[in-house]
Structure formats: C-alpha cells, structure tokens
C-alpha cells in the first residue's frame with residue numbers, strides 16, 4: 001500500500017468529528033424547528049468542548065469537518081478547536097443535500113465555502129467531507145478542479161486510503177464501467193463507524209442502538225484493522241451533539257482506553273495522513289516504515 005506511516009506506527013486512527021451543529025437539521029433534515037436548533041446549540045456549546053477535553057486528555061489531534069454555517073453561528077467554538085491544534089476540513093456551507101444539486105450549484109457552494117474558510121479562518125481547507133456522506137457524479141471532478149488533496153465521503157475500502165473512481169456507465173446486463181482514478185485521495189468512511197445513525201434519536205429513526213452494541217462493533221473493527229491491516233488507516237465520524245451526550249462520551253472513553261493500550265497507534269489529522277501517501281512509482285521518504293511489530297496482538301486477535 002502506498003501509505004507510509006511514520007517509524008514505529010502500525011495503524012492510523014482518525015476520530016474525525018463532523019461539527020454540524022444546527023446545519024445538519026437545516027440542510028439534511030430541512031427543518032428550522034427550534035427544538036432541533038437547540039440540539040445543534042448543545043453540540044456547539046456543550047458537546048464540542050467536552051470532546052475537545054477528551055481529545056486533550058488522550059493526546060489526540062484530528063480533523064474537524066465543519067460547515068461554514070457552523071463557523072459563522074458558533075465562532076468561539078470553532079476558534080477553540082483551532083487553538084487546540086486540530087485541522088478544519090470543509091463540510092459544506094449549510095450541510096446542503098449534495099445529491100440534489102445541479103453541477104453549477106454544487107460548484108458555487110464549493111467556491112463559497114472555500115472563500116468563507118479563507119475569510120473566517122484564514123486558510124483554505126485541504127480536504128472535504130460531503131454532508132451526509134453522499135455525492136454526485138460531479139463531486140470528484142469539482143474537488144479536483146478546486147485543488148482539494150483529499151475527500152472523506154465514500155466507502156469503497158475500509159482500512160486503507162485509495163484513489164476513488166466514479167461509475168461512468170451503468171448497465172444491468174453488461175456490468176458497470178468505472179472512469180479513471182481521481183487525483184483526490186479518499187479516506188473512506190462507514191456508517192458502521194459513525195455515531196449519528198447508531199446513537200442519535202430523531203423522528204423516524206429505527207436505528208438507535210445500545211452503547212454496548214456500538215462499543216463492541218467499534219472495538220471489533222479496531223482489532224481487525226490492527227491485526228490484519230498493518231500500515232493502514234481507519235476513520236470514524238463523530239458528531240459533538242451526539243457523542244457529547246454523557247453516556248456516549250463515557251462509551252468513547254472506554255473505546256479510547258482500549259485503543260490506546262496498543263503500541264503503534266497514531267492519531268493524525270487527515271492532511272498529515274495525506275502527506276504519508278506516495279503513489280506507486282514515486283519514492284517514499286526515507287526514515288519511515290510500516291513494519292513495526294504489535295506489542296499486544298496476542299491479546300486481541302479477533
């Protein structure tokens with residue numbers, strides 16, 4: 001795999017929050033209900049600081065994917081994230097429902113969010129995560145056009161980054177045809193490693209699960225990746241308004257107690273991970289290796 005983790009690191013773990021706050025209700029659920037707005041407010045003013053504190057205690061640096069609506073509505077919460085040394089990635093303007101966007105509107109909103117990141121935070125985001133993890137046929141092309149290094153919205157792998165391809169021709173009888181590999185590097189996500197559908201409560205959701213069920217799934221996923229995918233990377237998506245609830249935060253801490261008991265686990269930002277990727281044929285930097293041995297592998301073989 002063309003991912004070259006630093007010397008002594010066996011597995012990269014990205015606990016990457018989607019800091020949607022009120023925008024997820026506005027853009028994905030298309031509601032301005034005051035009740036839902038208050039849940040977004042909880043995420044910004046209570047959940048995010050709690051999550052930052054957990055990250056500080058466990059020595060975790062990560063990438064927060066933030067709609068520009070959140071930056072403008074809860075500026076001090078976003079400033080605290082930046083001041084704590086985390087990266088900010090793009091995550092839409094108002095958590096817009098991307099699959100419904102015509103190409104021109106998708107381009108306009110990408111252009112707008114880049115401009116707002118530059119104006120509000122003073123830097124251009126290197127990566128993008130689609131709101132609600134869904135894209136159009138145009139998304140990868142547009143991300144390339146705007147010079148993004150990475151995307152983290154697709155699910156074509158689990159524990160390794162990859163160059164994603166669009167399906168350009170669909171045929172029920174003769175099979176589908178892929179287009180070329182994208183220049184944008186994909187850090188794959190999964191609904192199974194996402195707190196929102198599993199732990200959040202919202203109208204019509206049949207999915208709310210017990211913390212024990214979710215914790216067991218997360219630990220099994222980590223154990224599998226640690227043993228069988230050395231040199232790989234895995235990405236969780238966390239939502240401050242969900243994981244920041246007391247019972248969920250305690251579950252996260254139990255998960256982190258498990259993960260941090262293993263040697264060679266690395267918590268990079270997604271852009272740091274991007275910088276560890278070297279396509280086949282291009283020279284890897286010296287002094288890096290993926291051959292470190294696990295210290296406690298025998299205890300956790302899945």
Ligand SMILES: [Zn+2]
Pocket residue numbers: 018019020024091095131132
């Ligand atoms: Zn989101």
